[in-house]
Amino acid sequence: MPTRARFRLRRSRPALPRVGRVLSPGRGRIPWRRTAGAARGQALVEFAAVLLPVLLLVVGIIQFGLLFGANVTLTNAAREAARAGTVYVYDNSHTKAWNDAERCGDVVDAARQSMGFLSASSPYFVTTQTGTGACPTPSGDGQVNGDLSISYCDHITTPDGDCPDTTDPDTNCIPDTRDACLLRVTLTYRSDIIVPFIGALIGQDSNGRFSQQVTATMVVN
DSSP: OHHHHHHHHHHHSOOOOGGGOOOOTTTOOOOOOOOHHHHHHHHHHHHHHHHHHHHHHHHHHHHHHHHHHHHHHHHHHHHHHHHHHHTOOOOTTSOHHHHHHHHHHHHHHHHHHTOTTSOOSTTTSOOOOOTTSOOOOOSSSSEEETTEEEEEESOOSSTTOOSSOTTOGGGSOOOTTOTTOEEEEEEEEEEEOSSHHHHHHHOOOTTSEEEEEEEEEEEOO
16 A cells, blocks of 8 residues: 555656756756857858958959059050150250250150159159250160150051161151151059069069050151
């Protein structure tokens, strides 16, 4: 009788809900659940891993945009410089070399004034002018003045041919006044590189700048 009573007592005891049981190490293991803090930490790591490439891409786009804008501005400056050289009025009271130096001064002024937002000073664009605004007097036809060069020719044999062609004497400009000759202006400009790896891709000088060169050719009036 006592044994049966104890059996009924155990059977009548209400079963505990599973969520309220504490599992002992021997009977089971509480499953691991990802907490909100762990999810935030993982999102932060993923954001940091993606942020750097995205920033490099954005800055790279900005860099190429600046270089492209500089090229467009420099092309316009070369055209304005060549146009200024073609409308120069020859002074018959001076020599051809003197007039070439004065014409070069007008070319430099026009190029600088047309550079817009680009810096027209050293080390980006370097030229030399005398106190009167002229270039140094050249010793022969054509002139190289720092980042600006001027050449004259009677004609060019190909669209990208030399002016003048050293292998063809007929391409030399004969008149001292340069009338009806071709005047070719070449400008060189150095732009800063703000993204190092882009400079490694497109090339840069020893000072970390990218050099661009544009040319414009027009007929002297």
